[in-house]
Amino acid sequence: MSTNLSIFDIAGPIMVGPSSSHTAGACKIGQFARALFHHTPKKVTFYLHGSFGEVYKGHATDLALLAGVMKFKTSDPKIKNAFEIAKEKHLNYKFLTRDLGEKYHPNTVKIVLEKGKEKMSVIGSSVGGGMIEIVKIDDFEVYLKGTAGKYLSLVVCHDENPKVLKDLERKINKLGIKIAETVQSHYKDERLSVLSLEGRRITLEEVMELEKNSIGIDFIRSLSKLQQTA
Amino acid sequence: MAESPNSMNNFEFHTAEQILKLCHKHKLFIGEIAKRYEAERSGKSVPATRNKMKQTRNVMYEAVKKGIHSTQKSKMGMVGGDAHKMHLALKKIPEMIGNKVTIRAMSYAIAVGEQNAGMGRIVAFPTAGGAGVIPGVLFSCAEHFKAGKRKLLNGMFCASAVGLIIAEGATLSAAKGGCQAEVGAGVAMAAAGLTEMRDGTPEQCFHAAAMSLKSYLGLACDPLGGLVEVPCIKRNALGCMVAIGASDLAIAGVKSFIPFDEVVLAMRNIAKIMSPKIRETALGGLAVTATGNMIKKKLGMKITPMDL
Numbered sequence: 001m002s003t004n005l006s007i008f009d010i011a012g013p014i015m016v017g018p019s020s021s022h023t024a025g026a027c028k029i030g031q032f033a034r035a036l037f038h039h040t041p042k043k044v045t046f047y048l049h050g051s052f053g054e055v056y057k058g059h060a061t062d063l064a065l066l067a068g069v070m071k072f073k074t075s076d077p078k079i080k081n082a083f084e085i086a087k088e089k090h091l092n093y094k095f096l097t098r099d100l101g102e103k104y105h106p107n108t109v110k111i112v113l114e115k116g117k118e119k120m121s122v123i124g125s126s127v128g129g130g131m132i133e134i135v136k137i138d139d140f141e142v143y144l145k146g147t148a149g150k151y152l153s154l155v156v157c158h159d160e161n162p163k164v165l166k167d168l169e170r171k172i173n174k175l176g177i178k179i180a181e182t183v184q185s186h187y188k189d190e191r192l193s194v195l196s197l198e199g200r201r202i203t204l205e206e207v208m209e210l211e212k213n214s215i216g217i218d219f220i221r222s223l224s225k226l227q228q229t230a
Numbered sequence: 231m232a233e234s235p236n237s238m239n240n241f242e243f244h245t246a247e248q249i250l251k252l253c254h255k256h257k258l259f260i261g262e263i264a265k266r267y268e269a270e271r272s273g274k275s276v277p278a279t280r281n282k283m284k285q286t287r288n289v290m291y292e293a294v295k296k297g298i299h300s301t302q303k304s305k306m307g308m309v310g311g312d313a314h315k316m317h318l319a320l321k322k323i324p325e326m327i328g329n330k331v332t333i334r335a336m337s338y339a340i341a342v343g344e345q346n347a348g349m350g351r352i353v354a355f356p357t358a359g360g361a362g363v364i365p366g367v368l369f370s371c372a373e374h375f376k377a378g379k380r381k382l383l384n385g386m387f388c389a390s391a392v393g394l395i396i397a398e399g400a401t402l403s404a405a406k407g408g409c410q411a412e413v414g415a416g417v418a419m420a421a422a423g424l425t426e427m428r429d430g431t432p433e434q435c436f437h438a439a440a441m442s443l444k445s446y447l448g449l450a451c452d453p454l455g456g457l458v459e460v461p462c463i464k465r466n467a468l469g470c471m472v473a474i475g476a477s478d479l480a481i482a483g484v485k486s487f488i489p490f491d492e493v494v495l496a497m498r499n500i501a502k503i504m505s506p507k508i509r510e511t512a513l514g515g516l517a518v519t520a521t522g523n524m525i526k527k528k529l530g531m532k533i534t535p536m537d538l
Contacts, residue, residue: 007268010393017346018458020354051405054511055456106405128403129357
């Protein structure tokens with residue numbers, strides 16, 4: 001299937017400087033984390049690993065990550081003012097340098113988003129030219145590529161009972177949306193599945209409806225909007 | 231989707247060898263194959279894909295236009311105003327040895343770099359650090375040839391195809407592969423794009439790309455304070471010279487002894503054995519010179535003694 005790179009991953013993204021991996025890519029990781037968390041966070045902590053940790057100030061990686069969490073596009077000139085805008089929005093943020101381990105790409109960040117009792121941790125890497133990969137969501141090892149694809153993804157956290165996912169897949173098919181691929185990761189008795197959808201874009205209402213009416217499902221997140229380049 | 235399942239992969243390529251086969255099969259240039267590849271994978275029409283590249287070109291053009299007239303210094307005062315100096319030199323300094331093409335190319339490349347450093351809008355083509363070479367080379371040469379938009383856009387598509395092959399076979403991240411992966415890749419891409427704009431054959435495009443990339447293997451990414459300013463911006467300017475030179479070599483019939491795909495593998499190999507200190511961490515090379523450490527100090531970063 002078309003997980004192939006786009007020509008516009010190379011001739012792009014259109015972005016605000018200074019660095020595609022440290023600014024644009026960082027912004028994109030922030031956007032993904034925000035989409036996965038689904039809520040508007042009150043508190044965000046960024047753990048910067050490798051090169052991200054060494055040079056984040058000069059590359060405005062901190063501004064870009066924070067801007068991404070506030071859903072700014074990589075080409076938004078307001079990225080410059082992310083700190084002030086976060087303050088206006090009463091979003092608490094903190095940047096810490098942390099060695100996350102050798103297995104991670106040098107441009108990696110762990111983002112912990114919080115709102116009241118809700119908490120989520122997302123690890124993402126900026127792999128060059130603004131392209132990113134999400135490699136961990138909470139305790140689940142995943143592999144989500146942030147490229148300009150026509151394929152849309154749903155991230156589903158659910159029980160290990162195989163009927164739960166089958167049931168959900170049937171409901172999605174009923175909406176006239178095909179599932180091209182399902183990739184699952186395990187942690188204890190929970191499963192995290194990434195469903196690559198084909199055909200039309202799933203609406204937010206449909207996602208919320210699915211989440212509400214399914215048993216054994218912790219959450220469903222749609223990443224469809226993010227897969228467009230800015 | 232109305233398309234048959236097989237049509238998905240008609241224009242798919244991952245290597246130079248594969249895209250050259252497609253060029254011969256369809257009797258098309260690299261840029262045209264790249265355009266069709268993108269149309270196919272995105273499900274959009276060929277004209278819509280072309281249009282998207284036109285928008286990309288427009289953003290690049292805006293950055294160049296702003297950059298050549300700007301005299302604003304960057305935050306740390308390391309860069310700013312050099313594009314304007316070169317732009318003026320074209321009219322004011324008769325002793326310049328380079329011609330209109332080369333001086334414009336350098337001026338445009340610096341313009342994009344300076345805009346990027348000032349958090350202006352640019353196209354990361356292939357990355358922000360190497361974003362000056364392609365507009366520098368392709369815009370200045372298009373002006374010289376009085377090439378139409380179609381030709382320029384095809385050159386951009388061709389350059390993108392070369393970038394895609396590097397991204398798949400090696401890397402476009404300086405954090406992974408050093409400067410060879412950003413400015414080096416940009417120079418190779420520009421050389422191929424220019425060669426296509428000059429009606430060179432697809433093979434000549436890859437010879438130009440291979441000769442360029444070979445000249446950049448192993449280049450350290452050692453920017454002062456980790457900022458995409460010094461030496462990045464001037465490397466972009468001088469990279470234009472290499473791209474134009476490589477394209478001339480290829481057009482004259484000079485061939486790269488090592489095929490492009492093998493050069494990409496060499497780049498990957500070098501990335502693997504390159505010290506992390508010279509991979510965008512500001513822990514080696516120019517970043518730890520006396521001047522480099524002075525900038526680090528100003529930024530509140532830890533001073534790194536030079537390991538000699």
